[in-house]
Amino acid sequence: MSGYYLSILQGALLTVGVSMAALGVAILLGLMGAAAKLSGRPVLVALATAYTTVIRGVPELVLMLLIFYGGTIGLNHLMESLGSRETVDINPFIAGVITIGFIYGAYMTETFRGAILSIPKGQMEAAWAFGMGRFRTFWRITMPQMVRYALPGFTNNWLVLIKATALVSLIGLQDMTYLAKQASAASREPFTFFVFVAVLFLLYTSGSLWLLRRVEQRFSLGVQRAEV
Amino acid sequence: MNWSVIAQPETLQLYAEGLMTTLWLLLSSLAIGAVLSLVLALALVSKIALLRWVVGAYTYVIRGTPLLIQLYLIYYGLAQLEWIQARWEDVWPWTYFKDAFFCALLAFSLNTAGYTAEMLAGAMRETPAGEIEAAKAMGMGRWQVLRRIVMPSAMRRCLPGYSNEVVMMLHSTSLASTVPAMLDVTAAASRIYSDYYLPFEAYLFAAGIYLSITFAVIGLFRSAERRFLAHLAPRPH
Numbered sequence: 001m002s003g004y005y006l007s008i009l010q011g012a013l014l015t016v017g018v019s020m021a022a023l024g025v026a027i028l029l030g031l032m033g034a035a036a037k038l039s040g041r042p043v044l045v046a047l048a049t050a051y052t053t054v055i056r057g058v059p060e061l062v063l064m065l066l067i068f069y070g071g072t073i074g075l076n077h078l079m080e081s082l083g084s085r086e087t088v089d090i091n092p093f094i095a096g097v098i099t100i101g102f103i104y105g106a107y108m109t110e111t112f113r114g115a116i117l118s119i120p121k122g123q124m125e126a127a128w129a130f131g132m133g134r135f136r137t138f139w140r141i142t143m144p145q146m147v148r149y150a151l152p153g154f155t156n157n158w159l160v161l162i163k164a165t166a167l168v169s170l171i172g173l174q175d176m177t178y179l180a181k182q183a184s185a186a187s188r189e190p191f192t193f194f195v196f197v198a199v200l201f202l203l204y205t206s207g208s209l210w211l212l213r214r215v216e217q218r219f220s221l222g223v224q225r226a227e228v
Numbered sequence: 229m230n231w232s233v234i235a236q237p238e239t240l241q242l243y244a245e246g247l248m249t250t251l252w253l254l255l256s257s258l259a260i261g262a263v264l265s266l267v268l269a270l271a272l273v274s275k276i277a278l279l280r281w282v283v284g285a286y287t288y289v290i291r292g293t294p295l296l297i298q299l300y301l302i303y304y305g306l307a308q309l310e311w312i313q314a315r316w317e318d319v320w321p322w323t324y325f326k327d328a329f330f331c332a333l334l335a336f337s338l339n340t341a342g343y344t345a346e347m348l349a350g351a352m353r354e355t356p357a358g359e360i361e362a363a364k365a366m367g368m369g370r371w372q373v374l375r376r377i378v379m380p381s382a383m384r385r386c387l388p389g390y391s392n393e394v395v396m397m398l399h400s401t402s403l404a405s406t407v408p409a410m411l412d413v414t415a416a417a418s419r420i421y422s423d424y425y426l427p428f429e430a431y432l433f434a435a436g437i438y439l440s441i442t443f444a445v446i447g448l449f450r451s452a453e454r455r456f457l458a459h460l461a462p463r464p465h
Binding site: 054056057058059060061062063065066069070072073074159163164165166167169170177180181184188189190191192194195197198201202205206 | 293294295296304305306308309395399400403405406417418427428431432434435439442
């Protein structure tokens, strides 16, 4: 019996791995999307707007199945047309990370765009006047201030992302949801195992919430807060 | 790409059946969730600490765990409990727990109730203190203040957030496809994928359906906001 719990705990490591890797992809895509939306170039703005609108209008599960099953066939057609006889299978870990990262990149785009817009424009202009380049301005001036404005939205997105990682069990990745389902089928005790996974998820989301609150306090140190 | 399969009448009919299930699940879980959330929100702002604590714990657990796990717990998990097993053959209402649709509906309703209750409670707490004081000065009792002053304005303030929740719920209904014997839009797409081995076409078509419903929902809420939040709209000069 305890073997099942151990294997679910190992699956929990995979859940953490998928969510962290997907977060990395989402942050990268979010920054790129926000930069594109704020760039003012019609083509980039249209592309980024199409990205955020379409992704946020379709269920994660459908996108994941589309990318995992559709991507496998697409890749194999591509290999075939290149003259290769081999067939490739998309690694479910990579498919899961890319799909979840791609989806939450759209949500991050909106969060980051709002955060950058909240920073007084004079800050960036002053940096440019000092001769800082675009990248240095972002790194030294925009980003440290942006964190504080982006954190509430970021926290929300992160919590939803953690919960969305349960979906990777549906494309065959052996995360804790998948293992719990197997354990419950084998042991005929589904209630026990799903409660166990629910508690693990609750610990993960609660821990993240606690940590992100600390980060928020750290980045709000220089801000005076009035008593309401 | 091979769209001719998708355009076949049988395929379209499968999607139409799926669409009916998806919409029916969405509307009924939203309706049940709305009624439940009203009660839960009242508990969250109540003066009784125990009530606040219990309902707060409920919303915390609902919002901190994946809906997929909640659905599995109800559909697969409850079957383990002997207490339910002893009753689900003939004792009403436990007979429903054998029905996949009912289990999905229950999971979705409990889930949306948790999220909506927190939203509504937040909006109720934001009611300007002056409005409540004025109502009390007019001689209204606690329930009258709630019914006439707090609820109408809190529900209006909830509208923008609630439109997000409705879109989230629409997307969540796709999880019903993970329960055997449920045929929603996603399950219809999965069936067409496995019958014809056309994942791109099958899932893209499903994505198009969800996208259209999402736009319709957002449009509906925009016109609702124009109607109910007209007093907050920017004034023409």
